[in-house]
Amino acid sequence: MSFWRYLLTMALVTYLIRAVPFVAFRRKVTNRYVKSFLYYIPYTVLAAMTFPAIFYVTASPVPAVLGTLVALFLAYRGRGLVTVSLSACGAALAANLILYFYK
Amino acid sequence: MNRKKDFREGFRNGIPIALGYFFVSFTFGIMGSQSGLLWWETVLISMTNLTSAGQFAGVKIIAAAGSVTELALSQLIINLRYALMGISLSQNTDENFGTAGRATLGFGITDEIYAVAVNRPVPVSKIYMLGLLILPYIGWTTGTLAGAVLGNVLPPVISEAMGIAIYGMFIAIVVPKVKEERKTLLIVLLAVAISCALRYIPVLSKISVGFAVIICAVLASLAGALLFPVPASEEGGAA
Incomplete structure (x- = not known):
């Protein structure tokens, strides 16, 4: 399959899902169930993408689990996107380097 | 202005x-x-x-x-x-x-x-x-x-x-929301449970990554809409 077909598909679907409602709907969604379904979508998508895939980021699960715990803790304490993301990275990287050099 | x-x-x-x-x-x-x-x-x-x-x-x-x-x-x-x-x-x-x-x-x-x-x-x-x-x-x-x-x-x-950076960002978006809303916490846990089932149950693990995310999100969000519909005034959005 050519890269261009993939690129066009991704770009077009992503653009249309953003632009069409922004252009067409200028009033609120009224159906309670449709609204509720859309309300949960961001969180269910992100959670399903994260777990359990996050545990397989590093070759050994230990750095990945450590990074996950750091991210969960800092996010729970209300830290911002960049802080949470960088700290998780730092923790996973440190653990990965330690495992690499001391194994 | x-x-x-x-x-x-x-x-x-x-x-x-x-x-x-x-x-x-x-x-x-x-x-x-x-x-x-x-x-x-x-x-x-x-x-x-x-x-x-x-x-x-x-x-x-x-x-x-x-x-x-x-x-x-x-x-x-x-x-x-x-x-x-x-x-x-x-x-x-x-x-x-x-x-x-x-x-x-x-x-x-x-x-x-x-x-x-x-x-x-x-x-x-x-x-x-x-x-x-x-x-x-x-x-x-x-x-x-x-x-x-x-x-x-x-x-x-x-x-x-x-590679953990992107997941860290996702966690930073989801956690503050589930911390404040019990209903969203339950629905998110359901999505994670389905995601794990799709990964670890042998027959289901043949489903590709893309479809697995779709299945998890749609099933869990449908459950959310039916079990805990949001009040008319609430707005959605990940951030």
């Missing part, structure tokens, strides 16, 4: 978003080159999509030589939240924000840009939105470029650990 001031304010508001984007797209760039994409292919994906979760899932599907249908469906479901954000942002735009402006600047609706724009105390103008988009777009593109080029140079012990 005059146009120059509007533009400058948007531009300034885009700075922290751009910094975050540079870092996350750097890991996307690494992932792209690890998945066998050429550096310019990975950069083109970032320039034309400007979205984190959708691009990460998309590259996984491309790397697995998935079908175009699977790719389109995964983008549709993962990015469905932007539809809601577009509708929501429509409530806070000024009277000059017409169809042409919406059709072009709508491209830049992301979790973070939406969050900043929708919380603006005065209605969002086209020129403010344009100013707001510029730096995050540059950050997203250059971060991808740096990651795609350096991804082949960095040793795996470093680059694989950096």
